[in-house]
Amino acid sequence: MSENNNFQYTEDNIRTLDWQEHVRQRPGMYIGKLGDGSSADDGIYILLKEIIDNSIDEFVMKSGKRIEIKIDEGKAVIRDFGRGIPLGKVVDAVSKMNTGGKYDSKAFKKSVGLNGVGSKAVNALSDFFKVKSVREGRMKVAEFSKGVVTHDHDEAETSDRNGTEITFIPDHEIFPHFKFRKEYIERMLRNYVYLNPGLKIIFNGETFFSENGLKDLLQEELEGDILYPIIHIKGEDIEIAVTHSDKSQSETYFSFVNGQNTTQGGTHLNAFKEAYVKTIREYLNKTYEASDIRKSIIAAVSIKVIEPVFESQTKTKLGSNDMEPGKESIRTFMSNFLKKELDNYLHKNPETAEAVHKKILVSERERKELSGIQKLARERAKKVSLHNKKLRDCRQHYNDQKAERKSESQIFITEGDSASGSITKSRDVDTQAVFSLRGKPLNSYGLTKRVVYENEEFNLLQAALNIEDSLEDLRYNQVIIATDADVDGMHIRLLMITFFLQFFPDLIRNGHLYILSTPLFRVRNKKETRYCYSDAERIKALNELGKNPEITRFKGLGEISPDEFKHFIGKDIRxxxxxxGKDQTIEQLLEFYMGKNTPDRQVFILENLVVEDPEIDKKEKLEEVVA
Structure with a gap:
């Protein structure tokens, strides 16, 4: 170092952060991406999950069969009826790192929250956090704000039942525009009860309960009819449910480790796919293609592992390969289990085995019929990929394990060159790609997969997303439809949703498809500019910005300058x-949106269509949409 350098590196430069400061400075290390609640893996759901996991572990340890959850706006309350945190350790348990019962394998075996960080992270990332523990007629209550104790109440007598109650409100500094979405919470809770038969969860008055575990999960998720009764097999530390759908063309999997929904799969799911194919081949004594054996499969796989190694703190993908030191690998464990239990089931149920065999033969025939078209389509896609004018790609992709920002990867599907031009100029080239549509795409309602290969635009989009065979190699975490908020834009939006529902429903089931919200109005005076996403926001801005502010109505994405557009696709993206929904099937959705016109759909369009001028009669616009 140069002697002239004024900066001196001394002990004063070394600083130890308090535990809550560390969590707040690096929240991503603890809860993954922050988000606003529009994705199922956003931070606010991880906060909720970390608290519920502790209550689930109580149930697993045979303490408490009921969990009550109340969420009102941004406030969450979770009450279990387990053993309760030991009263002398209540404050430490939620505010001291490396403190918790999970370190004692006698108290918790094969637990979800192994590292004891969860409740502390929730505490540090909450404006308000309250813990109440009840044990044998005594209770202890403590309150915190951003991880710092605000009220440490003395122990007191109570008539409440044993258990723990946690109340928290996520910190608005870290989650400025967050919203808890009922659909995501309900899916999380349904998974909890499927994995813990006998557990009752009551969420805002609605009860979630399962008697038959993963068999109930498949029955809930099935579209249309199944080709044979669900195969449901269980062993120590493993449970599997599997069947084939007569509607879906893709493979659908639900995988879990120690009760954690591993949405990105991992070692255990790969082991299941491999073992399933091997078992079926050996049973039929035929070397059928793996893709033919698994086509249209719908399966749920749950295993329990001591000290699993996940690829991130949010535990969405299993990385470990060993069941336990010195014991067999997950791959061997899965292979041995299916070789015995699935093979036994097929021998005892020959009609099911025959249905499986027939489905494989149908899949094989369909694949061969499509192979010529697929080959031509792939060659065409390969030729244009080098100079594909439709796709302006980004540098980091969701399927690249080495990409540091892979979870941030997005692709915007836009209409026309003007909209794609604005996004292209203002995007983050590391994580945001743009795919430009040429006018209105084909209505794919009721068509077969053949059209995906024969329609150049669909084929190029399929190739860009890399989802021809499965979602495993999906290149973008968020697939975003970005259209104008007018009649044509709504129509294009419906056509694209139809395309994904028809051919790639798992993209939607797994929470990858979104609609971009862009402002309809800009209201500004000399001091301040407000972007308004609704008429209500416009009126509010007019009232708050004083006399005669300038109002601009954005009629299309192309009218928004790149300098402005970067605000709408950056950190404040909506x-x-x-x-x-749990009460809707894909068939029903397709029929509603793209089937014969119905009064219900006309009402839906009238309620959701944004017109350029408040004076225009919406019914006149409706005639254009219906036409």
Whole structure:
């Protein structure tokens, strides 16, 4: 170092952060991406999950069969009826790192929250955090704000039942525009009860309960009819449910480790796919293609592992390969289990085995019929990929394990060159790609997969997303439809949703499809500019910005300058997830949106269509959409 350098590196430069400061400075290390609640893996759901996991572990340890959850706006309350945190350790348990019962394998075996960080992270990332523990007629209550104790109440007598109650409000500094979405929470809770038969979860008055575990999960998730009764096999530390759908063309999997929904799969799911194919081949004594054996499969796989190694703190992908030191690998464990239990089941149920065999033969025939078209389509896609004008790619991709920002990867599907031009100029080239549509895409309602290969635009989009065979190599975490908020834009939006529902429903089921919200108005005076996403926001801005502010109505994405557009696709991006509700099937959704016109759909369009001028009669616009 130069002697003239004024900076001196001394002991004063070494600083030890308090535990809550560390969590707040590096929240991503503890809860993954922050988000606003529009994605199922956003931080606010991880906070909720970390608390519920502790209550689930109580149930697993045979303490407490009921969990009550109340969420009102941004406030969450979780109450279990387990053993309760030991009263002398209540404050430490939620505010001291490396403190918790999970380190004692006698108290917790094969637990979800192994590292004891969860409740502390929730505490540090909450504006308000309250813990209440009840044990044998005594209770202890403590309150915190951003990890710092605000009220440490003395122990007191109570008539409440044993257990723990946690209340928290996520910190608005870290989650400025967050919103808890009911659909994501309900899916999380359904998974909890499927994996813990006998557990009752009550969420805002609605009860979630399962008697038959993963068999119930498949029955809930099935589209249309199944080709044979669900195969449901269980062993120590493993449970599997599997069947084939007569509607879906893709493979659908639900995988879990120690009760954690591993949405990105991992070692255990790969081991299941491999072992399933091997077992079926050996049973039929035929070397059928793996893709033919697994086509249209719908399966749920759950295993329990001592000290699993996940690829991130949010535990969405299993990385470890060993069941336990000195014991067999997950791959061997899965192979041995299916070789015995699935093979036994097929021998005892020959009609099911015959249905499986027939499905494989149908899949094989369909694959061969499509192979010529697929080959031509792939060659065409390969030729244009080098100079594909439709795709402006980014540098980091979701399927690249080495990419540091892979979870941030996005692709915007836009209409026309003007919209794609604005996004292209203002995007983050590391994580945001753009795919430009040429006018309105084909209506794929009721068509077969053949059209995906024969329609150049669909084929190029399929190739860009890399989802021809499965979602395993999906290149972008968020697939975002970005259209104008007018009649044509809504129509294009519906056509694209139809395309994904028809051919790639798992993209929606797994929470990858979104609609981009862009401002309809800009309201500004000399001091301040407000972007308004609704008429209500416009009126509010007019009232707050004083006399005669300038109002601009954005009629299309192309009218928004790149300098402005970067605000709408950056850290403040507003996305609406496309979600399949628990009471809707894909068939019903397709029929509603793209089938024969119905009064219900006309009402939906009237309620959701944004017109350029408040004076225009929406019914006139509706005639254009219906036409």
């Amino acid at each position: 996305l609406e997830p496309v979600v399949i």
